[in-house]
Amino acid sequence: MTTEESILNKIQxxxxxxxxxxQEAFEFFDADGDRKLTKREIVKLLKEAEINGFIRGLVSSKLIEGYDKSGDELIDWNEFKAAVAKIKSA
Structure with a gap:
């Protein structure tokens, strides 16, 4: 299992x-209720998924880079759904 697969598995x-x-997970990690996940909120999700603290910042940046289709450096609900769909198919 690659590191990426391992991380996706832990998130799943x-x-x-x-x-x-x-959606319940998204709303839980959307601490400020703006319907978008910031890098800080994604790091919290990764911490809860037991992703090693050393790589959380890098992984959160890569998740934003890979799924932020609007270019605002945030993950909205539709982008989160796309990420979850990829995780389920991995």
Whole structure:
């Protein structure tokens, strides 16, 4: 299993074990309620998914880079859904 697969697997486990739906997870980590996840909020998600602290910042940047289609350096609900769909198919 590659590092990317391992990280995606940990995120999937977090979402399925602790939340009824991906939207519930999104809303939980959207601390300021602006319907977008900031890098800080994504780092919190990664911490909860037990991603090593050393790589959380790098992983959060890569997630934003890979899924931020609007270019605002935030992850909105539709972008989060796309990421979750990729995780489920991995």
């Amino acid at each position: 486990i977090l979402i399925t074990k602790h939340f009824d739906t991906p």
